[in-house]
Amino acid sequence: MSKLTKTSAAADMEPTEERPTDAPSEFLSVRDLKVHFPTDDGVVKSVDGLSFTLEKGKTLGIVGESGSGKSVTSLSILGLHRVGSNRSRNARISGEVWLDGEELISADAARVRDLRGQKMAMIFQDPLTAMHPFFSVGQQIIEAYRVHHPSASKKEARKRTIEMLDRVGIPQPDRRVDDYPHQFSGGMRQRAMIAMALVNDPSLLIADEPTTALDVTVQAQILDLIRDLQKEFGSAVIIITHDLGVVAELADDILVMYGGRCIERGPSETIFEQPQHPYTWGLLGSMPRLDRERTDRLNPVKGSPPSLINLPSGCAFHPRCPYTDLTEGASQTVVPELREVGSRHLAACHLGKADRERIWTEEIAPKL
């Protein structure tokens, strides 16, 4: 991460428009975030009007399939679409991201760079590609620390690094600190990556598929570690994954994304017990579960995820939705609004309340 901060140029700012000065009271507030990438084939609307909030000490799980915009969301919160190659500089970002009373989309690139790694940090999916193979694990963590603590001596930074490696459960941290990433196993690399992300005590931690590359036993260790560290540091955590099992383990709130939009959002328990969107039903029906009796057949969503260049009209999910007949054509033409369907529970679906409840209790829930 610290590598990226070095390459970022301060000259990539677009003129900012006037925006309301009403800072939200929540710790993290994302309002109507849009990230569009113009390409030769058309505009890829990776994120198209996403809003959510997150408090300190809470965990938000963002769930979706590949191409639903979940990773792009996290990268744009960190301002990582503004640095690097020209291609990514072309991203058109609008909306607001408020972190602890500060707006980040319109903020100065240098300011975002200061915050990145210090106030907000990220754990990437594949620690082998996210770490530099040429530098020892220790050097990389020390750099991340010293970038934000310029007054710290090398010795202090090293001490802090060893402390962090110890905290994330790396055996013999004083010796392993000089090892290179390839000398670590997959699970240890992910631990080192967590140590790097947490070395500056960030108050927002984004974990993008943190356990997808790992074995189940190691996955359980890492999930426990993230949970413990969150309790200890009281940070806000966003966990991005395609695995509903992982979010159920960690998240307080869940946000389900489809085609760049949020289609359902609510407290974890509500999402698992009273989901209101047919796509969420499909996700639940797709996964074989160890905690239930084995079913003869899975009930997957038919078809495949849509192209983000030509999103289907109306509700983006309608070509795959088995219940479009019940909406009297609205789902083909009108984009459904995210509406309140329960306490703190929002869903974007044209189906009537009675229909949704009947389908869930009679058709979906018994088959899970």
Added chain:
Amino acid sequence: MTIPQQTTAEGAEPLLKVSGLVKHFPITKGVLRRQVGAVKAVDGLDFEVMPGETLGVVGESGCGKSTMGRLITRLLEPTGGKIEFEGRDITHLGTSAMRPRRRDVQMIFQDPYSSLNPRHTVGTIVSAPFRLQKVETEHGTKKAVQDLLELVGLSPEHYNRYPHEFSGGQRQRIGIARALALKPKLVVADEPVSALDVSIQAQVVNLLDDLQSELGLTYVIIAHDLSVIRHVSDRIAVMYLGKIVEIADRESLYGKPMHPYTTALMSAVPVPDPKRRTQRKRILLTGDVPSPISPPSGCRFHTRCWKATEVCRTVEPPLIALTPAAGHRVACHHPENAPDQAPGETSATAATGGKSVESA
């Protein structure tokens, strides 16, 4: 289409019989390529696959499950042991002697992006088995390929398209069509769904299921995901460091797991139920899988096992049936859900390398 065969009929001949299968990859050093050691990827496997059943093979990365798959399809040359297919020894058959057998054993690969040649059309890819085996089909190869495409849920018009025009799930279907072209008896699928999205995973799992009942296929499915394995398999083998530590039918393995490793694996699977996260008991294994270059002595799991005693460190437990339950075999001195094989041993000498935490 063939008539679905009966699963594991009494006294039936196994389709595939593997005994003492070993594969060591040499590690060489210096200009003379002197052998200094070996990666013991597969180190003595015994199992049978009955016609019509699905054997699931599960384990962590590096346990040798993929090597096992490549050995039984004879894509790798075994170092030792014996592989019998339909009663015939195929362990060391040469390329030409193996060729007619290839018709009966096919493989589905994990990565649908690298297992299809990007320069070939779908038609060329799926018809390759017919060409290689010089098989004549009734209405020509094109018709046969189009039938296959329909069978796996693709459209016959896809014949002239290239792999890059398809999504991951569709590509996996192309791979499945290719594997089924010659009506094989045994299909070995190495992580067939792990590269796919959740909703697509379920579609492919259902497809494999339908094809099995339609064509009477026998599957060996290799995967790391215990919930997928439970869904698709009739019998399951759990591997650890090149060995099978437990093998049983689905109900007894998931209902009464005996090997501590199996128990730990199952408890590590995240449960999609937020209410249960505080109540359930989880066995957390510490550390990583030891290196297969120098596997631990005795029971290979002893370095991470919370029940390990002195005997585990010195004596390798045999894979045997401990309970009357038919076909449930386990290699452990101190199994769960079964009588202790080495009573009197205290766990005071528990392994130093790993301890386990039970979180309530």
